Each structure stands twice: as structure tokens, then as C-alpha cells.
Amino acid sequence: MLAHTAALAPSLTVQGLSKSFGERRAVRDVSFDVARGELLAVIGPNGAGKTTLLSMLAGILEPDTGTVAQPDRTTARIGWVPQQTAVYGKLTVAQNLRLFAKLEKVADVDATVRRMLEQTGLEQRADDELGKLSGGNRQRVNIAVGLLADPPVLLLDEPSGALDPRQRERLWGFITALTDRGTAVIFCTHDIAEAERHAHRVLVLADGEALFNGTAAELKAVADADEGHDLEQAFVGFLRERGH
Amino acid sequence: MRWMLLKDLQILRRSKLLVGLLIVYPVAIALLIGFALSSGPEKPRLAFLSHIPEGGQTIKLVGKKIDVKVYTDELFRSVDRIDVENRAQVLEKVRSGEALAGLILPPDFTTKLSNGGFNSASVEVVYNGDALKQSFVRSTVSSKLAQADAALARTINTVATDYVDIFTNGGHIDVLGTDLNLIGLKKTNTLIDSAIAIADKPQVSRKLAPVQNFAELSVANIDRVKDVLNTVEQPVKVNETVLSGSRAPLDTFAVALAVTISLMFVCVLLASGLLALEREENTFSRLARGLMPGGRLLAGKVMLAGGCAAVVTFAMLLGISAFVPLDFGRVGLWFAAIAVSALAFGALGVAIGSLAREVRAASLLALMLALPLAFLALVPSGSVSPALYDVIRVVSAIFPFKPALDAVNAAINDTTPSLGVALAHLGALIVIFGAAARAGLRRFALA
Structure with a gap:
């Protein structure tokens, strides 16, 4: 695993990001960065602005103010994996990967498809229609599509929401392998325990505001959680103290 | 765009039932309407x-x-x-x-x-x-x-005219089983002239003058009797004046109508479904990140739907030509009318597809819109109040069915409005519905 220190060059730098929908301010002046090989969890209650933040990072939504920069590889596209699988159910696994590889203008399409099939462990299911796969396997293809262009930063929106525990474990093994290879991963989740277990750092959002940015242990300390309390209890207490 | 077209074709190839229904249903509807229009009441x-x-x-x-x-x-x-x-x-x-x-x-x-x-x-x-x-x-x-x-x-x-000829020129007629030989008015006139010449007496000439005059006038005017008989046979002759458009025979108009209805259904259903599929599969947001610009995505859907619909309806038109005589010298015009109409229906289809989250909703919306449009375009003037007819004309002009019907009818039957006018109308609608679909795409990228 890569060491995550301040000395590591950031893969993504976010400065003063804001977004409003009419009168409602969904994201307010959020700033953070994420280093190469780092796994950042964005946690917060429903309506906190997590998906809006990820959509702006992915380039789907235009921010009202603020910037998203990739200091080391400014031309590389950020990988994005939406919450719901965004692949074609009537195409096979290989056809989906091939289509998106071509749309991503990947240099060697065949080699990339082979690599992604290998990484996702779906070589045997390459010719199966996606609609006939389990939810876990579909999500693996969903993530694989996000990785086709070998992005330096990968965004995952609630990646394990629809998976059973065994599928979830396999998914996190896959994501951890990505960060080990140097991909920076930002994921948003409701599952605080999952964030505590897998993330190197957590960013707490509430009502569009970034209230905390640090490790799970630091969040517990800030929340002044009693010994024996887990991160979820600390997180709830932290939000309550701040009126959320 | 090539890869997206290939992808859509692969999806259609795997959706055999859907594609089958998509082709068979509109063609069946169109042929039924065409048949109902072109066939007269059955032999009683x-x-x-x-x-x-x-x-x-x-x-x-x-x-x-x-x-x-x-x-x-x-x-x-x-x-x-x-x-x-x-x-x-x-x-x-x-x-x-x-x-x-x-x-x-x-x-x-x-x-x-x-x-x-x-x-x-x-x-x-x-x-x-x-x-x-x-x-x-x-x-x-x-x-x-x-x-x-x-x-x-x-x-x-005919019998009466024959008799008139016998009274004029002479001949045989049968009266109560007796054959009578009539000399005819012309010969009577000649005989009177001869009698006057032979008699050479002024009083004979004076006495026969009215008879001679009658015979001359009768010979000169007896053909009018034939005219009167012809008038009795066909008392009122009908001269037709068509105020707008040259008349297409009902059966070839029914062909144009069947082709246009089929084209509309296939095209609108396919285009709306293909676009709604991107949303149903959640892939649109992925494509919208720069992988596929919205304009090219829409153009691809319109071309694919239009191409498929044009092939189906062109084949249908060729099939119909085996039963209804059509002028194959105009085949280039048929193709132009079908192609431009298909693009207009495709543009309407993607505009509908951009409003729906699911293929089923898009299909339902397309059906709900397409059927009334077809019926509205067929409402004849005089069957409703002038004000309502003006409203119907405006509504029909806003959507592609009426101009497409005009274009296909003009291409097949050389009617007015001319093909050029109808194609220009369709061109404007392609731009309008393309822009509406573009706006719809932007809206659902944010949804």
C-alpha cells in the first residue's frame, strides 16, 4: 500500500466548489485534495450534497464557483462510476467494455478489454449478456467501464449499496488493488463502518458544507467519542453537536 | 457515432420480439387503414x-x-x-x-x-x-x-336514334308485324321538288310550297332530336373543378397514407425508444461526460430510426406496387419524400424520448401523440366549424405527419402542395424538433 502523506503530490485538487439549484445551496465552498493511491470517503446524511459534489468532480454538473484540477495529469479524464449501473443490459460484458473503450479512444482496445476482464475476474463471463449477471458482477463491470481509460482518479457513488456482504468484500478487494496501483479513489457512502474500514481519510458533508476532513481516528477525537464507540456513533454525535 | 450506431443495432438484434412488433404493428395498422380507405363497399x-x-x-x-x-x-x-x-x-x-x-x-x-x-x-x-x-x-x-x-x-x-335515321333517310320498320318501307324526309323533299318541276303550274307550286318548306326544315333540324335523346340519356353532365391540389385516385392516396402512417410509427417509436434507453440504462450521464456530444447522439438516433423506418416503408411501398399500379418513373421522388419524412419523424421521436425516463413511457407517449396526429391530418374541411378547422390545420402543421403525407402523396401521385414545399416544411420541423430534443437532453442530464 502506498504511504499517504502530505508530501505526496495530489492527484486532484478541489478549491471553493459551490453549486445551487434555485434557492437551495447543494454544495457550499468545499475544498480538499486527494493524493495518488489515496482512498477518500465522502460521508454525510441524506441530502448532504455528496452526489452533487461527485457529479461536479465528474464533469456532469458545472459548478457555480470553484475549480477542480488534476495537477499531475491535467488532460486525463477522471474515472466515474455512478451509483446505478450505467451499462447496456442487452450487450455482453465484452461488448460493453469494447464500446466504452472505443468511446474513450483507448489506444489498444483489445488489450484494455482483456485487462479489465482479468481485473474484474469476469473472463469466463465475457460473452454473457450483462442483464443476466448478478448485481455484484454488474457493478464490477460498471466500475471496469470507469477504469477503461486508466484514470488517475476514480469517483465511486455508493459503490456497494446494492451488494450482499460477500459481493461487497470482493468489490473492496478490487478497489484496494486499484489504490495499491496508485489510483486515487473518492467514494461517497452512507455506510460509516465501510468508510472506517476502507478509507484512508473521510470528508464529512452536511447541508453542502465540508465539516471535517481527516482520518477516521481524528473524527472520533474531534467528536470526543467515548472509548469503545465506533465511527458511526462518533459521526452522529459530531453532526448533532453542529446542529445537523 | 459509428460505435453508438453499432451498439444500437446490436441491442436491436437482441430484441427480436420488440423489433418484430415495431415493424409488424405499424405496417398492419397502415395497411388496414389503407385497405379501409381504398376498398369500396362490398358487393351487396x-x-x-x-x-x-x-x-x-x-x-x-x-x-x-x-x-x-x-x-x-x-x-x-x-x-x-x-x-x-x-x-x-x-x-x-x-x-x-x-x-x-x-x-x-x-x-x-x-x-x-x-x-x-x-x-x-x-x-x-x-x-x-x-x-x-x-x-x-x-x-x-x-x-x-x-x-x-x-x-x-x-x-x-340507340333504338330511338335508329328510328330518327329511318325517318330522315328512309328504310324499313316493323309495325304490328307489318314491314313498312318509309321513303324518309330527304327523299320526300326531292320528290316534291320533282313534282313542282313537272306540274309547272303556279297554283301547284303555291299549294306545295308549305309542304316543301316543312320537308326542308325537317331535314335541316331533325338531328336536334338526337341531341334531345342524348340529353335524356344523361340529363346532367358533371364537370369537376378542383380548388386545391390535383386529385389523387383514392387507392393511390390510400397507399400514400399507409406508407406515411407506417413510417411515422416505426420511426417515432424507434427513435424515442432508443433515446429513452440511454436514460433507462443510466448510460446517458456517462456519455454526456464528453464521450458523445448531445448533438451527435441525437443525430445518430435519428439516422438509425429514420434509416430502419425508410427501409421498412420503402419495401412496403414496393410490395404494395404489386397490387396498386404506381409510376416507377417517380421512384427517386418516393425515396426523397420517405427519407426526409423519416428524418422529421425521427426528430419528433428523439424529442419525445428526451422527455421520458423509460422506454415504455417513451413508447406510450409516442403512441398517444402519433395516433391523434394522424387522425387530425385526415379531418376534411367542411366536416367541422371553420374555426376548429383552422386550429386543426395549425396543429397538423406543427407536427410532421401532415407535411409527410403531403410529401409522400406528391411523390407518388404528383399532387399539390408540391414535393418541394412539403420537404421544406419537413426540413423546418427537423430543425425545431432537433432543438427541442437537445433542450430535453440538457434537462435530463441534470435530472
Whole structure:
């Protein structure tokens, strides 16, 4: 695993990001960065602005103010994996990967498809229609599509929401392998325990505001959680103290 | 765009039932409408009873005989005849619905025609059913009887004209079995001239002068009798004036209508479904991140839907041409009309698809919009109030069905408005619905 220190060059730098929908301010002046090989969890209650933040990072939504920069590889596209699988159910696994590889203008399409099939462990299911796969396997293809262009930063929106525990474990093994290879991963989740277990750092959002940015242990300390309390209890207490 | 088109084709190839229904349903609807429009009322079945006695089948006019078959043959050319033996059977056939109506020729039919002219002869027609059915039956049977009457009148006219010729030029006629040789008005005139010359007496000339004058005037004007007889045969001649558009025969108009309806359904359903699929599969947001610009995505869907629909309807048109004679010299115009109409329907389809989250919703929306548009475009002027008709015209002009029907009809039948005007109208609608779809895409990228 890569060491995550301040000395590591950031893969993504976010400065003063804001977004409003009419009168409602969904994201307010959020700033953070994420280093190469780092796994950042964005946690917060429903309506906190997590998906809006990820959509702006992915380039789907235009921010009202603020910037998203990739200091080391400014031309590389950020990988994005939406919450719901965004692949074609009537195409096979290989056809989906091939289509998106071509749309991503990947240099060697065949080699990339082979690599992604290998990484996702779906070589045997390459010719199966996606609609006939389990939810876990579909999500693996969903993530694989996000990785086709070998992005330096990968965004995952609630990646394990629809998976059973065994599928979830396999998914996190896959994501951890990505960060080990140097991909920076930002994921948003409701599952605080999952964030505590897998993330190197957590960013707490509430009502569009970034209230905390640090490790799970630091969040517990800030929340002044009693010994024996887990991160979820600390997180709830932290939000309550701040009126959320 | 090439990869997205290939992807859509792969998806369609795997959706055999959907594609099958998408093609068969609109084609079936279109052919049914076309058939309903082009086919006239079915050959009505008539129970027929003739009371005319054996040997009395001929109408006798001053020695000439006309067989009553002139009348009945014309009638039964367009009517299915059920022969019965008595009046009770006529009533039973009509009452049971086996026959649409009953026709009874009375025993004195030929006698009255022979003695008193055909105005005095009559036939009995028996109807049954409710007011609506009676109205239909009456109009159908009346038109058939009128055709038979006209045929008889033509035959009688020919006989009368022959007599006029005999009175003019001379010849033989049969009167009550006696052959009479008439010298004719022309010869009479010549004979009077000769008699006056031989007599050489002023008083004879004076006495015969009025007769000579009568014979001259009769010879000079007797052809007018033929004109009068022709007028009786066809009392009112109809001259048609068409105010707008040259008339297309109903069956070739039905072909244009069937093709346009089929084109609309295939194209609108396919284009709306293909675009809605991107949203249903959640792939649009992925594509919208720069992988596929919205304009190219829409163009791809429109072209694919338009291409598929154009192929289906062009094949349908070629198939129909085996049954309805069409001018193959205009095949290039057919193709232009179908291609541009397909693009306009495709643009409408993607505009609908951009409003829906699911393929099913898009299909339902497309159907709900397409059917009323087709019916509205067919509302004839005069059937509704002028104000309502103006509204219908405006609504029909906003959507592609009416201009597409005009274009296809002009391409097939050379009608007005001209093909160029219809294509320009469709071009404007392609731009408008393309822009609407683009706006819809932007909206659902944010949703």
C-alpha cells in the first residue's frame, strides 16, 4: 500500500466548489485534495450534497464557483462510476467494455478489454449478456467501464449499496488493488463502518458544507467519542453537536 | 457515432420480439387503414325475383326488341344475386340478413316499358334493418339501380336514334308485324321538288310550297332530336373543378397514407425508444461526460430510426406496387419524400424520448401523440366549424405527419402542395424538433 502523506503530490485538487439549484445551496465552498493511491470517503446524511459534489468532480454538473484540477495529469479524464449501473443490459460484458473503450479512444482496445476482464475476474463471463449477471458482477463491470481509460482518479457513488456482504468484500478487494496501483479513489457512502474500514481519510458533508476532513481516528477525537464507540456513533454525535 | 450506431443495432438484434412488433404493428395498422380507405363497399347481395312470364323478357319498341337482360345484367355486374322463387322467400332472405335487400321485377315490367315508356315501369326493392343500415343499403342499391336504368336508357336511346335515321333517310320498320318501307324526309323533299318541276303550274307550286318548306326544315333540324335523346340519356353532365391540389385516385392516396402512417410509427417509436434507453440504462450521464456530444447522439438516433423506418416503408411501398399500379418513373421522388419524412419523424421521436425516463413511457407517449396526429391530418374541411378547422390545420402543421403525407402523396401521385414545399416544411420541423430534443437532453442530464 502506498504511504499517504502530505508530501505526496495530489492527484486532484478541489478549491471553493459551490453549486445551487434555485434557492437551495447543494454544495457550499468545499475544498480538499486527494493524493495518488489515496482512498477518500465522502460521508454525510441524506441530502448532504455528496452526489452533487461527485457529479461536479465528474464533469456532469458545472459548478457555480470553484475549480477542480488534476495537477499531475491535467488532460486525463477522471474515472466515474455512478451509483446505478450505467451499462447496456442487452450487450455482453465484452461488448460493453469494447464500446466504452472505443468511446474513450483507448489506444489498444483489445488489450484494455482483456485487462479489465482479468481485473474484474469476469473472463469466463465475457460473452454473457450483462442483464443476466448478478448485481455484484454488474457493478464490477460498471466500475471496469470507469477504469477503461486508466484514470488517475476514480469517483465511486455508493459503490456497494446494492451488494450482499460477500459481493461487497470482493468489490473492496478490487478497489484496494486499484489504490495499491496508485489510483486515487473518492467514494461517497452512507455506510460509516465501510468508510472506517476502507478509507484512508473521510470528508464529512452536511447541508453542502465540508465539516471535517481527516482520518477516521481524528473524527472520533474531534467528536470526543467515548472509548469503545465506533465511527458511526462518533459521526452522529459530531453532526448533532453542529446542529445537523 | 459509428460505435453508438453499432451498439444500437446490436441491442436491436437482441430484441427480436420488440423489433418484430415495431415493424409488424405499424405496417398492419397502415395497411388496414389503407385497405379501409381504398376498398369500396362490398358487393351487396340481393335476393332477386322476376315475375316476368316466359316469353315476355323483351321490351318492344315500334317493332324493335330489347332483351330485359340489358337491365338485369348491368344490375348484377356489381351485385351478388340470390335467385328466389317467390315474394315470401325474398322477404325471408332480407329479414334473415342473408341478402342486403330484395329486388322484385313485376309481371308487367316489360309490357309497361313497351307501351308507356320506361317511366311507367317500376321495380320493388325490399329493405330491412335499422335506420343507419337502411340508409347504407338504400344508397348502395339505388346507385346500382341507377346504373342499370342508365344502361337501359342508353339501349332505348340507340333504338330511338335508329328510328330518327329511318325517318330522315328512309328504310324499313316493323309495325304490328307489318314491314313498312318509309321513303324518309330527304327523299320526300326531292320528290316534291320533282313534282313542282313537272306540274309547272303556279297554283301547284303555291299549294306545295308549305309542304316543301316543312320537308326542308325537317331535314335541316331533325338531328336536334338526337341531341334531345342524348340529353335524356344523361340529363346532367358533371364537370369537376378542383380548388386545391390535383386529385389523387383514392387507392393511390390510400397507399400514400399507409406508407406515411407506417413510417411515422416505426420511426417515432424507434427513435424515442432508443433515446429513452440511454436514460433507462443510466448510460446517458456517462456519455454526456464528453464521450458523445448531445448533438451527435441525437443525430445518430435519428439516422438509425429514420434509416430502419425508410427501409421498412420503402419495401412496403414496393410490395404494395404489386397490387396498386404506381409510376416507377417517380421512384427517386418516393425515396426523397420517405427519407426526409423519416428524418422529421425521427426528430419528433428523439424529442419525445428526451422527455421520458423509460422506454415504455417513451413508447406510450409516442403512441398517444402519433395516433391523434394522424387522425387530425385526415379531418376534411367542411366536416367541422371553420374555426376548429383552422386550429386543426395549425396543429397538423406543427407536427410532421401532415407535411409527410403531403410529401409522400406528391411523390407518388404528383399532387399539390408540391414535393418541394412539403420537404421544406419537413426540413423546418427537423430543425425545431432537433432543438427541442437537445433542450430535453440538457434537462435530463441534470435530472
